[in-house]
Each structure stands twice: as structure tokens, then as C-alpha cells.
Amino acid sequence: FREHRAPSRTLTVPYIDPLADLPSVIVGPQSGLAGSVTPMAVLYQATLVPPKIELLQAWIPHQPWLGDADASAVKVVGAYRFDDPDGEVGIETHLLRTADGQILQIPVTYRGSPVDGAESSLIATTRHSVLGERWVYDACGDPVYVQALGTAILSGGTQAELEVVTDVGQERRQATTRVSGSGSPDTAIPSIGPVSYSSRGTTTVVRAGHLELTLFRTIDPNRENCAQGGTQALVGTWPRNDTPAVLALAQIT
Secondary structure (H helix, E strand, C coil): CCEEEECCCCCCCCCCCECCCCCCCEEECCCCCCCCCCCEEEEECCCEECCHHHHHHHHHHHCCCCCCCCCCCEEEEEEEEECCCCCCCEEEEEEEEECCCCEEEEEEEEECCCCCCCHHHEEEEEEECCCEEEEEEEHHHCHHHHHHHHHHHHHCCEECEEEEEECCEEEECCCCCEEEECCCCCCCCCCCCCEEEEEECCEEEEEECCEEEEEECEECCCCCCCCECCEEEEEEEECCEEEEEEEEEEEEC
């Protein structure tokens, strides 16, 4: 399998995540922890050039995990977000419907500057009307996403609040995509080491130190929930799909 590696590093560029033109909801990786404050992200209504959907439409057909899905055209189904506690990296997972009706799961990260050594994970760049140029990465190679996804799954994280900055002030946005982890708030989350990821059929397997994640790129509403023993799951619902579907798995190795 082809494997990519991304260094574990922290950027120091302040970040406010773009809202732009796709529906989204923040998912707070710490929201399930006892005594914690529910995360809240403040987003701008903004224009991206080119739009995110155009970037993904051009990138998806060339990915090894696509399987037999017809990605000649994709439409937005929904999206969910994780919160970066340091407020530096935007984390958004898109759910897209292909021309033949399959649902794809595409996590991306938005950064204010390029990451050294992560060229193979770069999807494209785009210009945000408020924040300027943004570097858009396949999130599976980004340690900030890996930490957020693993924490959400293992600690039972759920959606957090989302505030959108408008001309008349900040407004609460209703969640469209809802996810939840099956883990427990008292789970000790392992430290994230160097990140590697590889494609296995229509899944992506991510390893970072003692954390292993399995991300389902094609969402099967009938996939059995594998949360048992040491494996925990992230499940989600979106418009016109009220039955929780398995999105990802996590285990500590």
C-alpha cells in the first residue's frame, strides 16, 4: 500500500476557520469530558476562490480509496468539524454524494501556511476573502486531525456549538450532521507520534504512536458497528439519513 508520512508539528499562525459555502458543524473532541466546557468555533461567512467543492471534485477521482464510486460529479450531503484546542488549524469532514449515489467521507484541514514535509497530503490552495490564502490538506496526514478524531471517538465526543459572524453580529448555526464517539470520558488518550496512513480498499488506516484509526471513505449505512473490546467507533447521521452510520474506528495499540 502507498503510505504517506507527515511530521508532528504545531503552527503558530492564529486561525479562524472558514465557513464559506458548505454546510458544517463543529465536533468538539473534548465535549464529552467531565467538567469540560463545550467547544465553540467562530466562523466567518466568506467566499473561497476556488470553492471547496471544486477543489474536492478535481482531487477525489485520483485517490486510491475511491473504489468503484463514480466521482464524475459530487454533491454536498453535509459536513462536520472538529475543534483544534489551539485554534490554529481548521478541521472539516465533508460528506459528498457521487453520481452513482454513494456517500464519500473526505476530511480536510485548513492551514495558514504550508507544512514542511506534507507535500503529498496537499490537496490545493484557495483564497479566503477574509483570511487570505489557505492550504488545504488531506487530513489523514495531519497530526492535529488525527488527535481530534482519536479523542472524539475514544472519549465519546459529540457536536459542539457553532457561531457564524454576520453583518449584524454572531448567529448560532443549527447542526446538520451529527456524530458521536462510543468511548468513555475517562479514557486516557495516547500522545500522537509521527503520522502515517495507507489505503486499504475504500478505507484509510492511520497510525500515530499507539493510536490506530480506520476511516471509512465510502459510507455504508448497513455497515455493522464494530465498537467492541478495545475498538471504539464514530457514528453519524445527516439529512435524509437518520440511522447512525459508522464513520470511523479507533483503538489504542
